[in-house]
Every structure is written in C-alpha cells, then in structure tokens.
Amino acid sequence: MASSPLLTKISHPFSSIYPTKFTPFYLATEQSFKFPSTLFNFVKHLSSNDNPTIFHNFNFDSFYANLIDNSSHKINLTQVHAKLLLLGIQQNGFLVSKLVNAAVNFGEISYARKVFDKFPDPDVFLWNAIIRGYSKYNLFASAVEMYSRMQVLWVSPDGYTLPHVLKACGGIPSFRMGQQVHGQIFRLGFEKDVFVQNGVVAFYAKCGKIASAKVVFDRLEIRNVVSWTSMISGYAQNGQPIEALRVFDEMRSTGVMPDWIALVSVIRAHTDVEDLEHGKSIHSCVIKMGLELEPDLLIALTAMYAKCGQVMVARSFFNLVKVPNLILWNAMISGYAKNGYAEEAVKLFRDMIAHNIKTDSITARSAVLACAQVGSFDLARWMDNYISKSEHKDDVFVNSALIDMFAKCGNVDMARMVFNRTLDKDVVVWSSMIVGYGLHACNHSGLVEDGWQLFHCMKDYGIEPRHQHYACLVDLLGRSGYLDQAYDFIMNMPIEPGVSVWGALLSACKIHRHVTLGEYAAERLFSLESYNTGHYVQLSNLYASARMWDRVAKIRVLMRDKGLSKDLGYSLIEINGKLEAFRVGDKSHPRSKEIFEELESLERRLKQAGFVLDRNSSLHDLNEEEMEETLCNHSERLAIAFGLISTAQGTALRITKNLRACINCHSATKLISKLVNREIIVRDANRFHHFKDGVCSCGDYW
DNA sequence: ATAGGGTTAG
Numbered sequence: 001m002a003s004s005p006l007l008t009k010i011s012h013p014f015s016s017i018y019p020t021k022f023t024p025f026y027l028a029t030e031q032s033f034k035f036p037s038t039l040f041n042f043v044k045h046l047s048s049n050d051n052p053t054i055f056h057n058f059n060f061d062s063f064y065a066n067l068i069d070n071s072s073h074k075i076n077l078t079q080v081h082a083k084l085l086l087l088g089i090q091q092n093g094f095l096v097s098k099l100v101n102a103a104v105n106f107g108e109i110s111y112a113r114k115v116f117d118k119f120p121d122p123d124v125f126l127w128n129a130i131i132r133g134y135s136k137y138n139l140f141a142s143a144v145e146m147y148s149r150m151q152v153l154w155v156s157p158d159g160y161t162l163p164h165v166l167k168a169c170g171g172i173p174s175f176r177m178g179q180q181v182h183g184q185i186f187r188l189g190f191e192k193d194v195f196v197q198n199g200v201v202a203f204y205a206k207c208g209k210i211a212s213a214k215v216v217f218d219r220l221e222i223r224n225v226v227s228w229t230s231m232i233s234g235y236a237q238n239g240q241p242i243e244a245l246r247v248f249d250e251m252r253s254t255g256v257m258p259d260w261i262a263l264v265s266v267i268r269a270h271t272d273v274e275d276l277e278h279g280k281s282i283h284s285c286v287i288k289m290g291l292e293l294e295p296d297l298l299i300a301l302t303a304m305y306a307k308c309g310q311v312m313v314a315r316s317f318f319n320l321v322k323v324p325n326l327i328l329w330n331a332m333i334s335g336y337a338k339n340g341y342a343e344e345a346v347k348l349f350r351d352m353i354a355h356n357i358k359t360d361s362i363t364a365r366s367a368v369l370a371c372a373q374v375g376s377f378d379l380a381r382w383m384d385n386y387i388s389k390s391e392h393k394d395d396v397f398v399n400s401a402l403i404d405m406f407a408k409c410g411n412v413d414m415a416r417m418v419f420n421r422t423l424d425k426d427v428v429v430w431s432s433m434i435v436g437y438g439l440h441a442c443n444h445s446g447l448v449e450d451g452w453q454l455f456h457c458m459k460d461y462g463i464e465p466r467h468q469h470y471a472c473l474v475d476l477l478g479r480s481g482y483l484d485q486a487y488d489f490i491m492n493m494p495i496e497p498g499v500s501v502w503g504a505l506l507s508a509c510k511i512h513r514h515v516t517l518g519e520y521a522a523e524r525l526f527s528l529e530s531y532n533t534g535h536y537v538q539l540s541n542l543y544a545s546a547r548m549w550d551r552v553a554k555i556r557v558l559m560r561d562k563g564l565s566k567d568l569g570y571s572l573i574e575i576n577g578k579l580e581a582f583r584v585g586d587k588s589h590p591r592s593k594e595i596f597e598e599l600e601s602l603e604r605r606l607k608q609a610g611f612v613l614d615r616n617s618s619l620h621d622l623n624e625e626e627m628e629e630t631l632c633n634h635s636e637r638l639a640i641a642f643g644l645i646s647t648a649q650g651t652a653l654r655i656t657k658n659l660r661a662c663i664n665c666h667s668a669t670k671l672i673s674k675l676v677n678r679e680i681i682v683r684d685a686n687r688f689h690h691f692k693d694g695v696c697s698c699g700d701y702w
Numbered sequence: 703a704t705a706g707g708g709t710t711a712g
Contacts (some may be wrong), residue, residue: 101703163705198705205706229706264707300708330709337711365711400712404706478703635708678711
C-alpha cells in the first residue's frame with residue numbers, strides 16, 4: 001500500500017508536536033480515484049487501528065462516493081458501510097442512498113435493505129432507492145409496503161418515487177393501490193411530469209384498464225417514445241394487437257422514432273395476430289436501425305417466427321442469442337410443439353436441462369404437450385419422472401397436461417395416477433381425466449361407468465361442467481347406442497352445444513348408422529365450422545357405412561367446391577427410441593425391401609387365416625386390384641411390418657397414426673396381433689386401439 | 703437514481 005504511487009504519503013502538519021500518534025497518513029489524489037483497487041487498499045488502511053488518520057480538509061462525500069461508484073462487488077460496499085458506521089457518519093443520507101442504489105444495481109436487494117434499516121431517518125432519496133430496488137427485481141409487494149411506510153412517516157414522494165411505485169402496482173397488479181397513487185399524483189401536481197404520467201399509463205394498461213390508460217395518454221402534452229410504447233404494449237397485452245399496430249403507425253406519423261423496446265412490443269403484436277408479412281417489415285426496420293443483434297429483439301423475433309410456423313428461421317435467431325434466457329427457450333420450445341415439431345421440442349427441452357438452464361412452469365407445460373404429441377410411452381414416463389422431481393409437480397396446468405399426455409400415450413392408468421396425486425383439482429384437471437377415459441373407453445363398461453361417475457361428482461366438488469364434459473357424455477351414450485338419450489341430453493344442456501358435442505353425436509351416429517340424426521348433427525357442425533374437413537369426412541363415412549353412395553359423391557363434390565381435401569396419412573413407430581415415419585406405399589425407408597417382404601408374408605398369412613376385405617367402406621369406386629393395393633399399403637401396415645422385423649419376439653408395437661384407422665386395416669391388425677402373437681397399440685386421430693389375440697379394445701366401435 | 707418490452711400451457 002505504501003508503495004502505491006497513486007497515494008501520496010503525507011506527513012501530518014502537526015507531526016512534530018504529536019510525532020507518534022498521527023504520522024503518516026495518505027492522501028488519495030484525483031488520479032487514484034480511477035483505480036479502485038488502490039482505493040480499497042486505502043480504505044483498509046484507514047480502517048486499521050495502527051493508522052489513526054486525520055481528516056483535515058478531507059472531502060468525505062466525494063471520496064466515499066467515488067469508492068462506491070468504483071465498487072465492483074458487494075464486498076466493497078460492505079467495507080464502505082463498515083467505515084461509515086465506524087466513523088459515526090452513517091447519518092450521511094447522500095452516501096447511504098448511494099450505497100443502497102449500488103447494492104440494488106448488484107442485485108443485492110436484501111443487503112440494500114440491511115443498509116437501509118440501519119439508517120435512522122430516511123429522506124426521500126433513500127426511500128426512492130429502496131423502493132426502486134424492490135420494484136426492479138419484481139418484489140412488488142415489498143415496494144408497495146415500503147411506500148406505505150414512507151407515507152406513515154410523512155415523507156412526500158417525488159417524481160422519482162412515483163414511477164417505481166406505479167410499476168409495482170401494475171406488477172402485482174393492485175388496481176386499488178394504483179388508483180390511490182394516481183389520486184395522490186393529481187393532488188401533488190405531477191400531471192405534467194412525463195415520467196410519472198407514463199407510469200400511470202402503463203399501470204392502467206397492466207390492470208387491463210386500457211380505456212383509462214388511453215384517457216391519461218391522450219391528456220399528455222409531451223409524448224415520448226416511452227409513452228407510445230406503453231400504449232402499444234398495453235393494447236398488445238390486452239388482446240388488441242390490431243389496435244397496438246395502429247398506435248404504432250400513429251407514433252411513426254408523428255415523427256417519434258421507435259427504439260428497441262418499442263420494436264419488441266410491435267413484434268409481439270404481429271406475433272399475436274400471426275401476421276408474418278407485416279412482422280417481416282418490422283424485422284427489416286430492426287435491421288435498418290442496426291438493432292439486429294440486440295438480444296431482446298432476437299428473442300422477440302424468435303417468438304414471432306416460431307409462432308408463425310417458421311421454426312427453421314426462428315431457430316436461426318435462437319442460435320444467435322448467446323446468453324441463456326428462459327423466455328427465449330420457452331418461445332422456441334412452444335414454437336416447435338405448436339407446429340408439430342414435437343421431437344425437436346423435446347430435444348430442446350433436454351438440452352435446456354443439460355445446459356442447467358432454469359425451467360419454469362411454461363417450459364414444463366410446453367414440454368409435456370410435446371411428449372403427448374410424440375405419443376411414446378417411454379418418453380411420457382421419463383417426462384412424468386422429471387416433473388415429479390421438479391418444482392412444477394404441483395402446478396395444475398402441468399398436471400392436467402400430464403394426464404392428457406398419458407391418456408394420449410396409451411396408458412389411462414398412469415393418467416389416473418397423476419389425477420389422484422393432483423391435490424388442487426380444477427375444472428380442466430377433471431376434463432383431462434374424463435377425456436382420457438373417453439379416448440380409451442369405447443365399449444369397456446367399467447371405464448364408461450368411471451366416466452359417468454366422474455361427471456356426476458364434479459358438481460359435488462363445486463365444479464360446473466363445461467362443453468367438453470357434455471361432449472364426453474354424448475360420446476359415451478352415443479357409442480353405447482343410446483342415440484336418443486344422447487340427443488335428449490344435448491337438448492337439455494344448460495349451455496349452447498358446440499362443435500365437440502355435435503361431433504361426438506355425429507360419430508356415434510356413424511357407428512350405429514343413424515343417418516337422419518347424423519345429418520342433423522352434421523348440419524350444425526357445418527354451420528359452426530364450415531371449412532373443417534373432418535366434419536365432411538365424418539358425414540361421408542356415415543353415408544358410406546349406410547351404403548348411400550350417391551350422397552357420398554355429393555359430399556365429395558361439396559368438399560371439392562370448398563377447396564377442402566383430406567390430409568395425407570402417415571404412421572409413426574418408435575424403435576429403440578427413434579421415431580420412424582411411413583406414408584402410404586412408402587418405399588423411402590432404407591430397409592424398404594425387407595419391409596415389403598414382411599408385408600407380403602403377412603398378407604399371405606392373413607389370406608390363409610381366412611381374412612376377407614370389407615368392400616363396402618367408401619371404396620366402391622376402386623377396382624379390385626386398386627383396392628388390394630391401397631389397403632395393404634396403408635401407412636400403419638408398413639409401420640407394423642417394420643416393427644415386426646426390428647423388434648424381438650413378443651415386444652409390443654406402439655404406433656401413432658394421424659388419420660382415423662380404416663376398417664380393413666383395423667380387422668387386419670386384429671388378426672395380425674393373433675398371428676404373430678404381439679400386442680399392437682395404435683393411436684389414431686381419435687383414440688387408442690389395443691390389439692391383442694385377435695381382438696381390439698375398442699370393440700370395433702371407433 | 704426514474705418510466706415502456708419478450709415466453710402463456712391443459
């Protein structure tokens with residue numbers, strides 16, 4: 001320390017009088033302030049008992065202020081604080097406020113509070129510092145609490161206090177508290193303070209009172225980019241993205257330049273309306289302003305492209321962000337999951353865990369959703385295991401997603417287990433369980449009764465049934481052949497029956513070939529969703545099952561006129577943890593030759609076992625050869641053949657198909673399960689089929 | 703010393 005050239009060793013002017021006591025001391029020069037390490041050595045020196053120091057002509061405030069400004073760590077601050085206490089100058093409000101602010105900037109909020117609490121009589125600066133600290137780190141309740149304590153002590157808020165308090169009120173959100181603050185703002189005369197007024201605008205917007213926000217905004221004489229952004233994001237947050245975009249245009253026409261936060265808000269609005277076209281123009285605006293590497297804009301862009309289905313583009317932005325960020329990863333994972341890239345979503349989720357990035361419940365929900373889409377039971381079990389050990393295990397959203405996942409991955413018992421262990425069962429948890437039973441129920445009377453029972457005891461738990469629950473009951477009744485009861489049930493529903501209810505009735509009518517009731521249900525469906533292909537296909541299938549070919553043809557024409565066509569079918573099978581996809585007659589697989597050999601051998605064995613084609617089901621316009629060709633090439637057959645040649649004897653095969661299983665494949669699969677002595681589980685677009693020993697769990701109703 | 707933003711699921 002003595003060797004440092006930045007501190008001048010000074011002999012005390014009275015050293016001749018008090019030679020032992022006051023020599024030497026060190027003077028910090030202007031230049032030494034620029035070198036923090038030197039400064040902190042100096043502080044140590046000052047604190048040491050061996051070197052009592054004289055403070056003649058010593059400017060404490062600027063000296064310690066510089067120390068605080070040059071601090072790089074909490075430990076520096078504690079040194080300064082200790083010194084202030086030692087010197088008995090902890091009442092220096094200026095320095096203590098500076099200390100608290102510095103602590104806040106380091107994220108050391110509880111330390112900031114400790115320093116604050118040692119101060120006997122905080123002035124408005126010190127109150128601002130601590131309230132700012134709580135508000136900055138989203139500890140809104142504490143911020144508001146400190147604000148009330150400040151009021152009790154009759155300290156009047158200033159133009160810096162109020163924006164922080166307003167942020168806290170909007171963050172909770174506490175409309176009442178914020179309104180009181182607004183009243184105070186009025187009484188104290190801050191109506192011209194643009195910082196305070198922007199805070200008021202944002203507060204109302206956060207509370208969903210967008211009209212109040214607009215009133216305040218409209219009264220502003222000066223509007224800066226923050227005022228505009230508060231309104232833009234206010235509309236975006238309150239489900240009015242179109243209005244948000246309009247306000248953005250208005251802002252630009254008044255000549256206010258957007259900054260990066262404004263652009264983030266506008267991108268969010270485009271994300272909400274999934275307007276990629278205009279979103280791209282904002283993207284080019286970002287580039288023009290040279291902001292394309294701003295991490296938060298990259299996050300917003302990732303979210304926009306991901307949600308709009310451009311997952312590859314989104315991923316390229318994702319890759320550019322170097323700092324791990326929860327929101328970024330969530331956006332990418334949910335983008336994948338939403339757009340049918342379930343495996344990528346799961347993979348990214350695993351990467352996230354591998355990278356030790358903290359997940360939140362939104363991450364967990366998206367990941368579970370993705371697992372449900374993949375349909376692999378092993379993966380589902382892995383996911384459940386992960387969740388049950390994580391902090392998300394009691395989240396209702398996560399749990400109902402898990403129930404749904406297990407049901408969709410073929411294990412209704414596991415779904416029930418999750419249901420049982422969910423402590424806080426809300427209406428959707430119940431729905432997921434009932435829907436889960438519905439997926440597997442079919443003709444299985446035990447499960448049908450379980451479903452009924454659940455429906456009835458919902459009310460005991462004070463939960464009002466919603467349309468999904470009615471749909472399930474219609475499904476259960478209709479499937480069991482009680483079509484009239486199902487119809488009566490619908491007519492007596494206390495709520496307007498929707499797509500799910502009519503859809504359930506229509507498919508029940510198809511099973512039992514009840515044409516008139518089915519036509520009625522279809523009519524309702526067409527009026528509710530006139531462009532949903534599924535409804536037309538269902539009705540067409542109903543006609544086909546009743547052999548009313550002329551009407552089948554009519555539907556086909558109707559669909560062609562509306563520009564609707566069927567989805568291309570595919571089947572997935574998981575082998576050794578790897579998913580393989582097959583389309584009709586797919587020869588692209590590397591083991592295609594073996595697959596088709598297996599297929600032929602199966603076909604032979606089926607014929608030997610007396611298998612005959614059902615020629616009635618909507619195939620009337622194909623000739624014999626075409627019919628055979630089409631049927632035994634169906635994607636699930638390829639998946640089964642591949643499964644048989646690549647797994648050990650006796651292994652169950654789990655297959656996922658995007659369309660509904662056709663009647664011929666269904667009966668063929670039943671027989672195959674018996675011939676090869678394998679359990680084959682097929683999840684089609686509607687439900688599960690557990691094929692075993694020549695029968696299917698659906699009892700041939702699906 | 704201040705204010706405005708992004709992920710949203712069953």
